[in-house]
Amino acid sequence: MDVTAPLLAADEAPPVSVYNAHGASPLLLVADHAGRAVPRALSRLGVAASDWDRHIAWDIGIAGVGRTLSAALDATLIAQNYSRLVIDCNRPLAVPTSIPEVSELTPIPGNAGLDQAARDTRARAIFWPYHDRIEAELDARRQAGRPAALIALHSFTPVFKGAARSWHAALLYNRQPQLARRLLALLAQEPGLVVGDNQPYFVSDLTDYTIPVHGERRGVPHALIEIRQDLIAEESGQRAWAALFARVLPRAYADLPS
Numbered sequence: 001m002d003v004t005a006p007l008l009a010a011d012e013a014p015p016v017s018v019y020n021a022h023g024a025s026p027l028l029l030v031a032d033h034a035g036r037a038v039p040r041a042l043s044r045l046g047v048a049a050s051d052w053d054r055h056i057a058w059d060i061g062i063a064g065v066g067r068t069l070s071a072a073l074d075a076t077l078i079a080q081n082y083s084r085l086v087i088d089c090n091r092p093l094a095v096p097t098s099i100p101e102v103s104e105l106t107p108i109p110g111n112a113g114l115d116q117a118a119r120d121t122r123a124r125a126i127f128w129p130y131h132d133r134i135e136a137e138l139d140a141r142r143q144a145g146r147p148a149a150l151i152a153l154h155s156f157t158p159v160f161k162g163a164a165r166s167w168h169a170a171l172l173y174n175r176q177p178q179l180a181r182r183l184l185a186l187l188a189q190e191p192g193l194v195v196g197d198n199q200p201y202f203v204s205d206l207t208d209y210t211i212p213v214h215g216e217r218r219g220v221p222h223a224l225i226e227i228r229q230d231l232i233a234e235e236s237g238q239r240a241w242a243a244l245f246a247r248v249l250p251r252a253y254a255d256l257p258s
Contacts, residue, residue, distance in 0.1 A: 007125035013037045013081045015129040019067055025075035026147040027249055030134055031066045032090035032210055033059035033154060035081035039125070045085055045110030055157040056103040057083045061232030062155045068242035069153075073249065076137065080130045085111070087122040089130050090152075090210050097207075104161060134214050149179060149253055150215045150222040155229045156200060168231060169241075170196030172224035174203040175216050180223040182252035190244070201226065221256055 008015070013035070036058035038044050044052070051057065063079060070077035080089045085108055091098040099119055101111050141148040158165055169187070173180035187195045203211050203224055215222030225245065232238045 007039050007041060007121050009040060012039060015080065015082055015126040016133050017079045017081055018133065019077040019079065020070045020074065021076055023070065023074045023076040025073045025250075026141075027073055027075045027149050027151050027253060028134075028137060028141075029066055029070055029073075029075050029077040029151050029153060030210060030214075031059070031062050031077065031079040031153045032130075033084045033088075034063040034066060034079035036083040037081050038083055038086055042086065042110055045108050047085065047106070047108060047110070051106055052083070054106075055155075055229060056106055057085055059084075059153075059155040060157075060229040061234075061238055062153050062227070064235060064238035065155075065227065065232055065242050065245075066153050068239055069245055069249075072242055072246035078130070078133055078137065080126070082126045087119075087126050089127055090154075090208055092206065092209050093119070093123055093127065095206060131209070131213070134210070138214060138218060138220060148220055149256075150211070150220050151249065152210050152215075152222070152224040154224060154226045155232060156226045158228050158230045160200070165200055165228065166194055167196035167199060167226075168194050168228055170199055170201070170226040172198055172201055172203045172211075172226060173222075174208075174211070176219075176222065178256060179221045179252055182255050183223055183225075183248060186248040186252055196226070221253070223252075 036052055066077045066079060085103060087099050088097060099111050099114060101108055138148055171180040171184050184195060184197055187193055205212050211222055211224055227241055232241055
């Protein structure tokens with residue numbers, strides 16, 4: 001393809017959607033892997049149709065959780081619409097997993113051997129519009145003297161490379177754990193709930209972009225929430241988990257020192 005031409009045609013989905021743009025809550029919800037759209041110019045990256053339903057393509061169920069939670073909290077949600085196989089919007093652009101040649105055990109032929117110009121084209125079309133929108137929202141709140149906390153919503157596969165995961169949900173963090181730890185304490189009071197503390201993943205500068213850049217560098221309170229995908233694959237599960245976090249998120253935020 002011509003890397004000087006726009007990657008997305010005028011009639012294709014925008015890279016980012018904003019729900020409840022004028023929500024009153026200080027909590028800003030973001031979903032890096034909410035969608036699984038693929039630009040027509042990339043011919044589905046040579047990946048089988050069945051693989052686009054799998055966790056390698058997107059965070060299953062999190063878009064529904066995010067929209068329901070946005071409405072329940074009167075919070076703004078910024079959601080990324082394109083598949084993480086096209087470009088992963090929660091990875092630094094310089095790391096190999098930004099545009100993966102293999103995801104879990106599945107080769108991604110359309111990502112093999114890309115030159116820098118092709119990588120830059122994807123970043124301009126998808127990565128930067130999403131992160132520019134988050135930055136603009138946080139800038140506007142700061143300029144207005146309005147409080148903000150960043151809540152990154154993700155989901156994880158119950159089985160990864162043959163290993164089962166027992167957690168129902170997880171809280172991830174790195175340098176500034178205050179909000180995540182308050183959420184962990186509240187979730188520990190929920191009967192029968194198994195919550196990972198920086199498991200099965202953790203936040204770092206090499207594996208993450210959203211929290212380090214928009215949360216840590218700005219000094220904005222933040223937490224990354226992971227929910228197991230089999231629990232939110234259906235609408236009923238999405239509603240139940242959104243209701244749970246609609247209860248605990250405001251309490252955890254209110255407990256932060258002013």
